[in-house]
Amino acid sequence: MKKKIKKTHKAKAGNKAKAKVKQPEAAQAGSSLIFSRPESLREAENHYCAGCGHGIIHRLICETIDEFNIREKVIAVAPVGCAVIAYEYWDFDVAEAAHGRTPAVATGIKRVRPGNIVFTYQGDGDLAAIGTAEIVHAANRGENITVIFVNNGVYGMTGGQMAPTTLAGQKTSTTIHGRSLRREGYPLKILEMLAVLPGVKYLERVSVSSAHETLRAKRAIKKAFQLQIENKGFSMVEVLSMCPTCWGMSPIQAADRIKNEVSTFYPLGVIKSC
Ligand SMILES: Cc1ncc(C[n+]2csc(CCOP(=O)(O)OP(=O)(O)O)c2C)c(N)n1
Ligand code: SF4
Numbered sequence: 493m494k495k496k497i498k499k500t501h502k503a504k505a506g507n508k509a510k511a512k513v514k515q516p517e518a519a520q521a522g523s524s525l526i527f528s529r530p531e532s533l534r535e536a537e538n539h540y541c542a543g544c545g546h547g548i549i550h551r552l553i554c555e556t557i558d559e560f561n562i563r564e565k566v567i568a569v570a571p572v573g574c575a576v577i578a579y580e581y582w583d584f585d586v587a588e589a590a591h592g593r594t595p596a597v598a599t600g601i602k603r604v605r606p607g608n609i610v611f612t613y614q615g616d617g618d619l620a621a622i623g624t625a626e627i628v629h630a631a632n633r634g635e636n637i638t639v640i641f642v643n644n645g646v647y648g649m650t651g652g653q654m655a656p657t658t659l660a661g662q663k664t665s666t667t668i669h670g671r672s673l674r675r676e677g678y679p680l681k682i683l684e685m686l687a688v689l690p691g692v693k694y695l696e697r698v699s700v701s702s703a704h705e706t707l708r709a710k711r712a713i714k715k716a717f718q719l720q721i722e723n724k725g726f727s728m729v730e731v732l733s734m735c736p737t738c739w740g741m742s743p744i745q746a747a748d749r750i751k752n753e754v755s756t757f758y759p760l761g762v763i764k765s766c
């Protein structure tokens with residue numbers, strides 16, 4: 493475990509120096525700064541496609557960590573999927589887990605280091621397919637960890653295959669005529685499934701399909717971290733996220749699809765809070 497934890501703090505001094513030089517024009521002209529890169533987000537060019545939701549979600553997590561001033565305490569567990577190299581973008585400690593095993597690894601870290609703030613970042617292939625057992629049991633044990641679940645309805649990294657979350661009728665590279673409920677079964681509503689488990693304290697579904705929804709997503713992520721800081725138990729936020737590349741859409745069409753289609757099946761809002 494120790495070996496796998498990637499220490500990124502050493503890069504901080506260099507990043508900070510660069511950030512100081514690269515001030516936005518408004519700040520250079522003496523106006524007050526109203527928007528800047530969170531300290532926890534490294535100054536790195538990311539590999540995500542145009543219009544992808546992962547970058548937005550990374551930023552929301554980093555803003556939350558900065559606002560709680562917990563960068564030295566946070567340990568993330570990164571997934572397999574398009575976010576596999578999230579550690580290149582986050583300037584805090586990150587461990588990497590095998591596909592779907594993220595909640596199990598997070599459990600081990602949190603139990604050994606209860607003073608740290610531990611969160612997993614998982615796609616829907618990771619969490620809702622190969623990792624179904626891990627998420628169910630971590631939630632049922634009421635582990636005091638936070639889970640950020642990125643539901644883009646496909647296996648993005650490997651070419652857009654059907655995920656358990658793929659909507660009925662949705663075309664993917666493995667359901668070229670659309671997902672058939674008879675052949676492939678029903679899309680899984682993971683939060684609703686986990687809500688019946690007594691160990692689960694907080695579940696909310698949000699999206700990053702508009703500025704307004706992104707602000708709500710930030711509030712939910714912040715609440716989930718807050719609960720862990722207060723030792724309240726298992727918290728999880730599902731984020732409906734755009735994958736324009738695998739959906740064969742422009743970024744704007746992909747955002748509209750979340751508003752008009754995806755969120756009608758996966759309703760936004762608090763699913764459980766206690
Ligand atoms: C044990 C294992 N099985 C399968 C794979 C291949 N694999 C890599 S990423 C991926 C799907 C990722 O999809 P998702 O978790 O939804 O993330 P996204 O890329 O959509 O963000 C799969 C099946 C793997 N790396 N390891
Ligand atoms: S394939 Fe989809 S999830 Fe992966 S980076 Fe591109 S838009 Fe994002």
Ligand SMILES: [Mg+2]
Nearest residue numbers: 615616646648
């Ligand atoms: Mg996915």
